[in-house]
Amino acid sequence: MSTVEQSDLAGIPGGTAPEDVARLRRARRVELLRGLLHSKTFMIGAAMVAVWVISALLWRWITPYNPQAVDPINTLKAPSSSHWFGTDNLGRDVFSRVIAGAAPVLTVAPLATALGLLGGITLGLLTGYYRGWVDDVFSRLVDALLTFPLIILAVLVLASLGRSPRNVILVIGIIFTPLIARTVRSAVLVEREREYVAAAQLRGERGPRIMVFEILPNITGPITVEGTIRLGYAIFAAATLAFLGLGIQDPSPDWGLQVANARAYVQIAWWMAIFPALALSTLVVGVNLIADGIRRVLEE
Amino acid sequence: MGRYILKRLGLSLITLVIVSFTVFAAAEVLPGDVARTVLGPYASQQQVDQLNHKLGTDQPLVKRYLTWAGDFIKGDWGTSPILNVPVRPLVLDRLKNSLILAGFALLLIVPISVLLGVLAALNYGGAADRIITITGLSFVALPEFVVGTFVIVIFAVHLGWFPVSSSVPDANPVDIFQQLLLPSIPLMFVLFGYISRMARVGTVESLRSNYTRTAVLKGLPQRQVVGRHVLRNSLLPTITVVSVQVGYLVGGLVVVETLFSYPGIGQLILNAAVSHDLPVLEPAVLMIAIIYLVANFIADVLVAVLNPRVRLAT
Numbered sequence: 339m340s341t342v343e344q345s346d347l348a349g350i351p352g353g354t355a356p357e358d359v360a361r362l363r364r365a366r367r368v369e370l371l372r373g374l375l376h377s378k379t380f381m382i383g384a385a386m387v388a389v390w391v392i393s394a395l396l397w398r399w400i401t402p403y404n405p406q407a408v409d410p411i412n413t414l415k416a417p418s419s420s421h422w423f424g425t426d427n428l429g430r431d432v433f434s435r436v437i438a439g440a441a442p443v444l445t446v447a448p449l450a451t452a453l454g455l456l457g458g459i460t461l462g463l464l465t466g467y468y469r470g471w472v473d474d475v476f477s478r479l480v481d482a483l484l485t486f487p488l489i490i491l492a493v494l495v496l497a498s499l500g501r502s503p504r505n506v507i508l509v510i511g512i513i514f515t516p517l518i519a520r521t522v523r524s525a526v527l528v529e530r531e532r533e534y535v536a537a538a539q540l541r542g543e544r545g546p547r548i549m550v551f552e553i554l555p556n557i558t559g560p561i562t563v564e565g566t567i568r569l570g571y572a573i574f575a576a577a578t579l580a581f582l583g584l585g586i587q588d589p590s591p592d593w594g595l596q597v598a599n600a601r602a603y604v605q606i607a608w609w610m611a612i613f614p615a616l617a618l619s620t621l622v623v624g625v626n627l628i629a630d631g632i633r634r635v636l637e638e
Numbered sequence: 639m640g641r642y643i644l645k646r647l648g649l650s651l652i653t654l655v656i657v658s659f660t661v662f663a664a665a666e667v668l669p670g671d672v673a674r675t676v677l678g679p680y681a682s683q684q685q686v687d688q689l690n691h692k693l694g695t696d697q698p699l700v701k702r703y704l705t706w707a708g709d710f711i712k713g714d715w716g717t718s719p720i721l722n723v724p725v726r727p728l729v730l731d732r733l734k735n736s737l738i739l740a741g742f743a744l745l746l747i748v749p750i751s752v753l754l755g756v757l758a759a760l761n762y763g764g765a766a767d768r769i770i771t772i773t774g775l776s777f778v779a780l781p782e783f784v785v786g787t788f789v790i791v792i793f794a795v796h797l798g799w800f801p802v803s804s805s806v807p808d809a810n811p812v813d814i815f816q817q818l819l820l821p822s823i824p825l826m827f828v829l830f831g832y833i834s835r836m837a838r839v840g841t842v843e844s845l846r847s848n849y850t851r852t853a854v855l856k857g858l859p860q861r862q863v864v865g866r867h868v869l870r871n872s873l874l875p876t877i878t879v880v881s882v883q884v885g886y887l888v889g890g891l892v893v894v895e896t897l898f899s900y901p902g903i904g905q906l907i908l909n910a911a912v913s914h915d916l917p918v919l920e921p922a923v924l925m926i927a928i929i930y931l932v933a934n935f936i937a938d939v940l941v942a943v944l945n946p947r948v949r950l951a952t
Contacts, residue, residue, distance in 0.1 A: 489889035494664045497911035581783045608791045615787040626779045
């Protein structure tokens with residue numbers, strides 16, 4: 339892992355010139371990138387996710403129909419050459435809605451993950467570096483939190499706070515915070531025992547500086563893996579909450595919401611349910627393949 | 639052993655108090671003024687104060703919690719203002735339905751997952767291992783409502799083998815499979831992922847241990863090595879995982895019961911949360927927490943019985 343060079347260098351009296359450290363870091367990064375490009379798992383996952391990212395960004399220009407446009411004459415039409423994925427109960431084009439549906443989930447899930455990472459890294463650095471009773475209390479609290487079915491927690495909070503995408507981001511982000519913090523904490527526990535941290539302490543660097551500038555750059559590997567895995571869960575959670583009617587509301591083309599609406603028509607219009615469900619599966623599996631690919635490359 | 643059990647029991651009770659308080663606080667505090675929520679924005683402040691006084695919501699939180707917890711223990715769960723039915727029979731009946739569904743899923747998937755997990759470990763690095771591992775990983779990633787949608791479209795709509803919505807089955811085995819198989823498949827997908835992974839990791843570790851090497855070197859046949867030495871040690875973590883998954887299972891039930899219109903406690907919780915039916919919501923969620931803690935307690939005791947190192951360490 340990328341931790342070795344710097345810790346060894348920092349242990350040498352007098353240290354190494356900063357530009358050498360930077361050069362080594364760059365070389366390491368190039369090597370990792372090459373590893374990822376050669377990883378079949380990563381590339382397949384990246385391709386699957388790329389399709390949906392492009393859809394989310396460009397759906398306005400790609401979709402053959404307006405995803406919101408109602409067409410009362412052509413309701414519940416089976417897939418055909420004019421409507422590849424058929425039409426829904428309001429005559430909206432399912433293909434266009436599937437393409438446009440990448441946008442809401444790829445907005446909510448990354449933002450929720452970013453929020454969780456921000457909180458989790460901060461909390462993980464603090465508890466891992468300072469240890470002590472705060473750390474003990476925190477660990478107990480996380481254990482208690484994990485005893486609770488998280489989806490029920492989310493349902494409770496969303497029903498009270500109000501059902502909106504913003505609240506979905508907040509709920510997922512806050513639930514992720516202690517989970518990510520736990521991973522970061524265990525990485526910090528290993529790093530803080532290394533010589534470069536001792537050297538920094540001897541130089542008189544303060545805690546916050548050591549955490550952010552010494553330890554954090556050396557634990558980017560586990561954080562990247564954790565972040566990608568969490569992104570997969572965030573997509574899972576955001577879609578599920580939308581399906582339960584707790585997130586974004588109709589007429590949004592969100593996939594979870596589409597499946598929920600399709601439920602009542604499943605016996606006469608299976609295409610309404612199956613295509614958004616397939617879209618979601620490919621996105622989730624893609625993100626998980628990426629996470630798996632990164633993990634393997636970092637472990638090598 | 640007795641001391642170990644007592645200690646676990648104490649810990650479970652403490653967790654229960656924390657969880658019940660959290661549930662109570664999350665449900666009662668977050669929406670703000672309860673009477674205002676009930677009466678709407680056009681009620682006068684006097685009416686709001688009166689209702690708050692009547693409901694006891696003007697009392698301090700801890701006092702309200704103690705009253706509520708006391709009533710819960712006495713079995714006095716009140717009536718639902720929205721459904722107009724007594725809460726206790728409603729919650730217990732829905733809970734029973736959910737336990738039937740969850741029990742069915744667990745009974746079916748735990749043996750399969752353990753078997754395949756062990757099989758993967760015995761084929762470590764081979765084709766079977768890769769297939770089982772990758773299948774497990776992708777199964778875990780898929781949301782329950784997605785898997786549920788696939789099975790509904792394929793097995794209920796196209797093949798017509800199962801009903802599109804599930805109801806509580808009669809006692810006869812055909813009806814049990816008819817009603818419960820489809821809704822339990824999404825749950826089984828996720829459970830398979832976790833349980834088979836744990837069984838695999840446990841078995842791999844156990845295969846690499848010194849006692850396994852000794853057993854092989856002293857010439858025991860493979861079946862005996864695996865059955866007597868490997869599995870006994872490798873399945874311990876699996877027991878813990880199965881009990882932790884009970885917590886997951888409840889979350890999955892919310893989704894699956896909604897998708898299949900199955901009258902279980904998950905659906906009840908969702909509806910109660912959305913309609914702000916707190917008298918139903920709180921005991922329902924608390925029952926879930928109790929079930930979860932009981933499952934964990936049983937797993938802890940079971941592990942201690944099977945592994946002397948665990949019970950002697952404490």
